[in-house]
Amino acid sequence: MVLSTSSNWSCCDLFLKPRTTATREGSIEMGEYNNPEYVGVSEARVNDFKKVSVLPLVFLIFYEVSGGPFGVEESVQAAGSLLVLIGFLVFPFIWSVPEALITAEMGTMFPVNGGYVSAIPALGGGVPRTAAVLALTLLLTYLNYRGLTIVGWVAILLGIFSFIPFVVMGLVAIPKLKPSRWLVVSLHNVDWNLYLNTLFRNMNYWDSISTLAGEVENPKKTLPKALFYALILVVVEYFFPLLFGTGAVPLDRESWTDGYFSDIAKIVGGVWLRWWIQGAAAMSNMGMFVAEMNSDSFQLLGMAERGMLPECFGKRSRYGTPVIGILFSASGVLLLSWLSFQEIVAAENFLYCVGMILEFIAFIRLRMKYPAASRPYKIPIGTVGAVLLCTPPTLLIGVVLSLSQLKVVVVSLIAIVIGLVMQPCLKYVERKRWMKFSIKLSDLPDLQGANQESANS
Numbered sequence: 397m398v399l400s401t402s403s404n405w406s407c408c409d410l411f412l413k414p415r416t417t418a419t420r421e422g423s424i425e426m427g428e429y430n431n432p433e434y435v436g437v438s439e440a441r442v443n444d445f446k447k448v449s450v451l452p453l454v455f456l457i458f459y460e461v462s463g464g465p466f467g468v469e470e471s472v473q474a475a476g477s478l479l480v481l482i483g484f485l486v487f488p489f490i491w492s493v494p495e496a497l498i499t500a501e502m503g504t505m506f507p508v509n510g511g512y513v514s515a516i517p518a519l520g521g522g523v524p525r526t527a528a529v530l531a532l533t534l535l536l537t538y539l540n541y542r543g544l545t546i547v548g549w550v551a552i553l554l555g556i557f558s559f560i561p562f563v564v565m566g567l568v569a570i571p572k573l574k575p576s577r578w579l580v581v582s583l584h585n586v587d588w589n590l591y592l593n594t595l596f597r598n599m600n601y602w603d604s605i606s607t608l609a610g611e612v613e614n615p616k617k618t619l620p621k622a623l624f625y626a627l628i629l630v631v632v633e634y635f636f637p638l639l640f641g642t643g644a645v646p647l648d649r650e651s652w653t654d655g656y657f658s659d660i661a662k663i664v665g666g667v668w669l670r671w672w673i674q675g676a677a678a679m680s681n682m683g684m685f686v687a688e689m690n691s692d693s694f695q696l697l698g699m700a701e702r703g704m705l706p707e708c709f710g711k712r713s714r715y716g717t718p719v720i721g722i723l724f725s726a727s728g729v730l731l732l733s734w735l736s737f738q739e740i741v742a743a744e745n746f747l748y749c750v751g752m753i754l755e756f757i758a759f760i761r762l763r764m765k766y767p768a769a770s771r772p773y774k775i776p777i778g779t780v781g782a783v784l785l786c787t788p789p790t791l792l793i794g795v796v797l798s799l800s801q802l803k804v805v806v807v808s809l810i811a812i813v814i815g816l817v818m819q820p821c822l823k824y825v826e827r828k829r830w831m832k833f834s835i836k837l838s839d840l841p842d843l844q845g846a847n848q849e850s851a852n853s
Contacts, residue, residue: 453622459686473652474586474590475586480638498755502762532685547687554679558676561676562657592792593741593796693717696725706825747811749796
C-alpha cells in the first residue's frame with residue numbers, strides 16, 4: 397500500500413485501503429508507507445494517559461483564541477465605540493463561526509494529534525527582563541511537560557481569575573453608563589488596518605485545538621461541544637468589557653491603547669480594581685502561553701506520527717507529553733521574545749491567512765471528493781453551502797492581506813519559502829537513513845473505502 401505524506405485536506409489524496417485489523421502501523425519513507433526498515437508508532441502506552449474532558453478543553457480553546465479582552469483596546473482607538481461594538485458582534489459570524497464549524501467537522505473526521513497538519517503538509521530590555529522571560533518560560537514549560545490534564549485545569553483556574561475582575565468592573569460601572577457614548581462613530585477617521593487586524597487577531601486560531609484532538613476524551617462529541625461553548629465565552633468576554641468600558645468613561649480614542657482597561661478600572665472602582673485587572677492580564681498571558689505551547693508541541697508530535705517529521709518528535713515523556721515538541725516551542729518563545737509585539741502579530745496574521753485558505757480549500761475538496769467519508773459531526777450543508785460558508789472569511793482574508801505592510805509580507809514570504817524548502821530536505825535525510833520516520837495509520841479515516849461502499853450501495 398502506498399500513501400503519500402503530501403496528502404492533505406487541501407489535496408484530498410489520502411488513499412487508504414479498507415482496514416482488516418483494529419491497529420495498523422506502517423513504516424515509511426516520507427511518501428512511501430511500505431518500507432519495512434522503518435518503525436511504526438506504538439499506541440499501547442499512549443492510550444494509558446488520561447484524556448482531556450469538555451471543561452478543560454473549553455478553556456484551552458479560549459486561551460488559544462482569546463485569553464480575555466486584553467489587547468482589544470486599540471480597536472477603539474482605531475474606529476471609535478460604535479464600530480468596535482458592532483465589530484465584535486458581527487465578526488464572529490463572518491469569521492469565528494465558519495472556522496469553528498469547519499474545525500468541528502474536520503477535527504472529528506481526523507481525531508488525531510497534529511490536527512489540520514495531519515492533512516495539510518503540502519497545501520523592553522536589560523537583565524531583569526531577560527531573567528523574567530527565562531524564569532517564566534522555564535516554569536510554564538515545566539507545566540506543559542507535566543501533562544495536558546494539568547494544563548487544562550490550570551487554564552480553568554486562570555480563566556476564572558481573569559473573568560471575575562471584569563464582572564466586578566461591569567457591576568461597579570453600571571451607575572456611570574451613558575448609552576450615548578456607545579454611538580460615537582466617525583467613518584472619515586477610521587484606521588481600517590488597525591481596526592481589522594485587531595479584530596482578526598483576537599478572533600482567530602479556532603483550528604489550533606485540532607492539533608491535540610488525539611488527547612481529547614471522545615473527540616467526536618467533546619470537540620464540537622467545547623468549540624460551541626468556547627465561542628460563546630470568547631464573544632461575551634470581549635463584548636461586555638468593551639460595552640462597560642466605552643459606556644462608563646468619556647471617549648478619548650487616543651487613550652485606548654494596550655492596558656487601558658486597567659485605567660478604566662481605576663476610574664470606576666479605584667486602585668484595588670486596577671491592580672486586579674493588571675493581575676488578570678498577567679494570568680491571561682500565562683494561560684495563552686501554556687495553551688499555545690500545548691498546541692504547538694502536539695502539532696509536531698502529530699506530524700511525526702504522520703511521517704512528516706523524524707520519529708524523535710513523536711517521543712513522549714512519562715506524562716504523555718511530547719518532549720521534543722515542548723523544547724522546540726520553548727526555544728521559539730525565547731527567540732520571538734526579542735521582537736516587538738506588533739511585528740510578531742503582523743507576521744503571524746499573514747501566515748495564518750495563508751494557512752486558513754488551504755484549510756478552506758481542503759474542507760470543500762473533502763466534501764466533493766469524499767462525500768461518503770465518516771463525519772461524526774457534519775455541518776448540515778451541501779457542497780454549495782460549504783462554498784458559501786467559506787466565502788465571507790476568504791474575502792476577509794483578502795482584505796487583511798491587502799492591508800499588510802511590505803516588511804510583513806517579505807518576512808512572511810521568507811518563512812513560507814523556508815517551510816517549502818524543508819520538505820525536500822527532510823525527504824533527502826530520510827532517503828539517506830540519517831533519521832527514522834514512522835507513521836501510525838490506525839486512526840486515519842478510510843476515505844477511499846467509504847467512497848467504494850457508497851458507490852456499491
